[in-house]
Amino acid sequence: MADSMQSLWFVEPGRLEWREVPTPVLKGDADALVRPVIAGRCPLDVPILQGRLPVPPGYAIGHNAVAEVVAIGDTVTGVAVGDLVVVPPELSCGQCAPCLRGWTAHCTTVPYGATYGVAVNGHWGGLFDDLVRIPYADAMLHRIPAGVDPLECVTVGDITGHNNELARRHVVNGARKRVLVLAPGVTGLIQAALAIAYGAEYVLYVDPDPGNRALAEQCGAQTAAEPPGEADGLFDLTVEASGSTKWFHRGLSLLAGEGVFESLGGLTGEVPIPTWPMFLKGITMHLARPNSAANIPGALDAIATARIKPSAFYSPIVKWEDLPEAMLEPARMLVATR
Ligand SMILES: [Zn+2]
Ligand SMILES: [Zn+2]
Structure with a gap:
């Protein structure tokens, strides 16, 4: 050599x-x-x-x-x-x-x-x-x-290993059926596809890119260019990797009772979190490397x-x-x- x-x-x-x-x-x-x-x-x-x-x-x-x-x-x-x-x-x-x-x-x-x-x-x-x-x-x-x-x-x-582990943990074992994916690009596409494959009933993939949204739709996900409002319904699981504090907060506020928030990274600074609503709803928050x-x-x-x-x-x-x-x-x- x-x-x-x-x-x-x-x-x-x-x-x-x-x-x-x-x-x-x-x-x-x-x-x-x-x-x-x-x-x-x-x-x-x-x-x-x-x-x-x-x-x-x-x-x-x-x-x-x-x-x-x-x-x-x-x-x-x-x-x-x-x-x-x-x-x-x-x-x-x-x-x-x-x-x-x-x-x-x-x-x-x-x-x-x-x-x-x-x-x-x-x-x-x-x-x-x-x-x-x-x-x-x-x-x-x-x-x-x-x-x-x-x-x-x-x-x-x-990202495939990490998203697979999250989908198995929360969609299969935790029976969390409504999934919000705030991770535009390949990370979110893989999560959307896996959540559907493991039996999620409703997966909303959010991405401003129409090409990415078309790929998510081919997997069976619903799509939107921007996160929805609370009036459109709450979710059992948010998977976030947006790099946006606004989307981070929206992903938290769109969770239903006992909802789970998983962040795969993208933010590195201090972000205030809404402790009282999270306490009332019983939100679990996990930010982690795979x-x-x-x-x-x-x-x-x-x-x-x-x-x-x-x-x-x-x-x-x-x-x-x-x-x-x-x-x-x-x-x-x-x-x-x-
Ligand atoms: Zn990586
Ligand atoms: Zn070791």
């Missing part, structure tokens, strides 16, 4: 470049080396690249990928060289108490919040790199099942059983070498293939 490789760096707001960096090597028996072959731009990468999130530039970006296993340490048994695998954005050990509960975002073995492609607490490489070192490979990597198209699996460790590794098996199953087809929402699919420019262009869900 060559001593150096190409890595896609977020250099400054609005600028990416390929950098020649040292090739990672196996550091322990539980490690693997993988080569990302299909990768995507998470919606969160957009505000990051614009310099709007508290993650200053100067690192390798990219945290959604399918990769080929290139090398494994002596104790790795779950994957083999040549396997195509889903790589979770977040690092986790699979052995500590939070990991054993499925709270892999809160692994106590790795530096807190350690994530590929987002320099939250250290620098682990990005999933557009030529090669990436995966510690705890048996806990982190999941082989793509036979019969599942790898292209469908790019966001399995991230438990990436824990969510992967369920999301792979949702794809294998045709509950969700994420590629229906990809646009555009570009060549790997075009990433530095393409990453800065507006797009519903940018995916690159080698």
